[in-house]
Amino acid sequence: MIILRPAKISDISNLERLANDSGPMVSSLPAKRSHLLNKVEQSITSFEQDVDCAGEESYLFVLEEALTGQMLGTGAVNALAGNREPFYSFRNDIKVHSSRQLNVHSRIHALTLNHDLSDHSQLCSFYIVPALVETDYPALITLGRLLFMTIFPLRFANEWMAVLPGIADESGRAPFWEHVGRKFFGIDYNQVEYYNGTLNSTFISEMMPYHPLYVALIDEEAQAVMGLVHQNAVLQCSLLSEQGFEADKHVEIFDAGPILTAPRNALSLCQKVQQVKLSAINDIATNKCLQTFLIGLAEGNSFKACLVQAFLQGNKLLLSQENIELLNITPEHRVFCIKL
Amino acid sequence: MMLIRPIQREDLPALLELAAKTGSGFTSLPHNEGHLELRIERMIATWEGKSTIADQGYLFALVDSESQRLVGVSGIEVAIGLNDPWYDFHVGTQVHASKELGIYRQMKKLSLSNDHTGNSELCTLFLDPEYRKDKNGQLLSKSRLLFVAAFKDKFPDRIIAEMRGVSDKHGRSPFWESLGRHFFTLDFEQADYLTGIGSKSFIAELMPKHALYVDFLTQAAQQVIADVHPNTEPARRILESEGMRYEGYVDIFDAGPTLEAYTQDLRIVRKSRMRQVTIIETALLDEQALLIGNENYQDFRAIICNSQVDAIHIYLTQAEADALAVVSGEQLRVVPLFEKESTL
Numbered sequence: 001m002i003i004l005r006p007a008k009i010s011d012i013s014n015l016e017r018l019a020n021d022s023g024p025m026v027s028s029l030p031a032k033r034s035h036l037l038n039k040v041e042q043s044i045t046s047f048e049q050d051v052d053c054a055g056e057e058s059y060l061f062v063l064e065e066a067l068t069g070q071m072l073g074t075g076a077v078n079a080l081a082g083n084r085e086p087f088y089s090f091r092n093d094i095k096v097h098s099s100r101q102l103n104v105h106s107r108i109h110a111l112t113l114n115h116d117l118s119d120h121s122q123l124c125s126f127y128i129v130p131a132l133v134e135t136d137y138p139a140l141i142t143l144g145r146l147l148f149m150t151i152f153p154l155r156f157a158n159e160w161m162a163v164l165p166g167i168a169d170e171s172g173r174a175p176f177w178e179h180v181g182r183k184f185f186g187i188d189y190n191q192v193e194y195y196n197g198t199l200n201s202t203f204i205s206e207m208m209p210y211h212p213l214y215v216a217l218i219d220e221e222a223q224a225v226m227g228l229v230h231q232n233a234v235l236q237c238s239l240l241s242e243q244g245f246e247a248d249k250h251v252e253i254f255d256a257g258p259i260l261t262a263p264r265n266a267l268s269l270c271q272k273v274q275q276v277k278l279s280a281i282n283d284i285a286t287n288k289c290l291q292t293f294l295i296g297l298a299e300g301n302s303f304k305a306c307l308v309q310a311f312l313q314g315n316k317l318l319l320s321q322e323n324i325e326l327l328n329i330t331p332e333h334r335v336f337c338i339k340l
Numbered sequence: 341m342m343l344i345r346p347i348q349r350e351d352l353p354a355l356l357e358l359a360a361k362t363g364s365g366f367t368s369l370p371h372n373e374g375h376l377e378l379r380i381e382r383m384i385a386t387w388e389g390k391s392t393i394a395d396q397g398y399l400f401a402l403v404d405s406e407s408q409r410l411v412g413v414s415g416i417e418v419a420i421g422l423n424d425p426w427y428d429f430h431v432g433t434q435v436h437a438s439k440e441l442g443i444y445r446q447m448k449k450l451s452l453s454n455d456h457t458g459n460s461e462l463c464t465l466f467l468d469p470e471y472r473k474d475k476n477g478q479l480l481s482k483s484r485l486l487f488v489a490a491f492k493d494k495f496p497d498r499i500i501a502e503m504r505g506v507s508d509k510h511g512r513s514p515f516w517e518s519l520g521r522h523f524f525t526l527d528f529e530q531a532d533y534l535t536g537i538g539s540k541s542f543i544a545e546l547m548p549k550h551a552l553y554v555d556f557l558t559q560a561a562q563q564v565i566a567d568v569h570p571n572t573e574p575a576r577r578i579l580e581s582e583g584m585r586y587e588g589y590v591d592i593f594d595a596g597p598t599l600e601a602y603t604q605d606l607r608i609v610r611k612s613r614m615r616q617v618t619i620i621e622t623a624l625l626d627e628q629a630l631l632i633g634n635e636n637y638q639d640f641r642a643i644i645c646n647s648q649v650d651a652i653h654i655y656l657t658q659a660e661a662d663a664l665a666v667v668s669g670e671q672l673r674v675v676p677l678f679e680k681e682s683t684l
Binding site for chain 2: 095097098099104106108110183184185186187195199202203206207208209210211212213214216217218
């Protein structure tokens with residue numbers, strides 16, 4: 001059984017390997033051991049703390065084959081996107097320039113560096129091994145985190161968001177970076193993404209434009225990729241979109257990838273999740289109508305999630321005796337489910 | 341003899357005829373009778389002391405004294421930007437640096453500014469092509485500065501001149517194509533014409549309010565920032581020789597440079613001296629060309645002449661004195677026409 005669970009110190013080596021594989025696309029998962037160690041320690045502390053207001057917590061989950069201990073993916077949630085330092089994005093504003101005398105009225109788009117999203121909770125560090133991309137497990141990582149956030153609402157803000165990777169080719173050339181960021185930094189895209197994952201955001205305020213960038217003046221190749229998602233993240237994008245996340249006015253500052261946002265209460269998962277009791281299936285007929293459910297198990301401050309074949313009957317979720325045993329349920333567990 | 345005098349109402353037909361010869365790219369003398377008539381009235385009201393500082397301006401006529409023909413004009417606005425805002429771009433520097441990353445970069449940026457509000461402006465210089473010879477251009481341009489020197493208290497302490505920027509033979513400005521075009525749907529010539537008839541501030545309402553990074557303009561546009569049109573090169577050299585210089589401001593449409601100076605630093609203001617008129621029968625010519633003007637505010641005159649001067653006197657023929665509307669014993673303001681020539 002593959003489960004999504006909080007990361008532990010003993011995961012460091014495996015995490016480092018995954019981070020290496022994930023490449024520069026996942027800037028919040030840089031392949032730097034000391035950084036990963038901090039991330040795991042911060043996550044452990046975050047889970048242990050009793051939190052009644054979103055703050056500096058960051059929760060790191062790993063996707064693991066429970067039997068073999070093989071690590072298959074990662075996903076994290078920052079309680080606030082910008083806690084000790086601002087979270088920067090470009091906001092695509094419309095400026096109206098009008099002159100009655102000249103009978104001209106034009107709407108001009110301009111990208112403004114801002115930190116409006118700092119007080120959003122942020123999904124980040126999503127990665128899954130290539131072999132599982134075509135399965136339901138990406139949904140486990142993403143929806144599992146949303147379920148966690150739903151079950152522990154005090155730990156998170158009311159507005160959530162996720163930054164998706166934008167367009168870049170295999171050599172690490174991102175058109176938006178070439179025509180925008182490079183003018184200010186003079187370095188390669190991979191390099192800046194590495195800095196972004198490992199340094200605090202002071203360098204962004206030092207290096208990025210203070211003044212709004214008029215979109216019309218940006219090279220057309222870069223304009224064309226604004227708000228477009230990298231093909232590797234299309235799945236992630238559609239998972240979030242199905243839940244009610246929307247790409248609104250914000251794009252990522254380096255590659256102009258979309259930033260999806262949603263108010264918690266608008267998310268379909270938050271509306272449909274229900275608390276259930278688990279029971280073993282005891283007739284064959286039920287066996288034939290099994291559906292895939294995401295279940296989340298909360299015990300104290302801890303949480304894990306997995307996918308099961310089950311049948312919902314009132315507030316009872318019926319699943320095989322074998323699965324129930326694998327889940328290792330204790331009476332203290334609260335169980336939540338949602339049909340995929 | 342060529343002489344400078346204040347514009348008069350009777351000059352309107354000749355001015356209109358002159359405006360027809362300017363062609364495109366010359367914004368401040370549009371071929372528009374109503375506009376020119378108002379301009380003349382505004383100038384006359386200034387000389388008569390009837391207008392507020394915001395409306396004050398002077399327009400001088402270059403006249404061939406034999407034919408009485410008006411062959412050129414040049415002007416000064418006393419204080420710009422007090423009615424409609426005066427816009428230009430300030431070319432500034434922004435440093436982006438991060439110690440942590442070991443990166444230091446200077447970025448050029450353009451910011452819309454009203455920094456020249458209240459300055460005087462040298463403007464509207466046009467000389468009939470037939471008369472582009474014999475220092476007529478010098479007389480037309482520099483006599484204004486002699487007027488400023490004579491009547492310093494009528495002018496604020498800074499003076500500017502906008503130089504026409506680069507455009508090709510079709511009137512296309514690379515700077516406009518890279519920037520202005522995106523902000524509204526006029527072409528450069530239309531925008532230029534609207535500017536000439538006083539609608540520049542309307543246009544500026546449509547221009548970018550935020551600073552622009554020069555790196556986001558096309559190479560062609562970046563290259564012409566603060567460059568003048570080849571035809572304007574002589575005018576630029578004249579003003580620079582008089583102490584005006586580019587200090588980082590350019591036109592918002594074609595990026596032509598704004599030249600500027602403190603009026604007290606202008607060569608003609610610093611170096612001009614008073615000499616008493618002595619009438620002589622035959623001209624005594626010197627090597628040195630002089631710019632000579634009277635001190636009569638209402639009937640200002642200026643000529644260029646190689647008259648002899650000594651420590652007290654200037655020796656003029658009757659015809660020269662007539663052109664300057666002075667009689668023997670009156671004081672004239674005199675300055676060498678060129679910077680490199682010796683002082684008085």
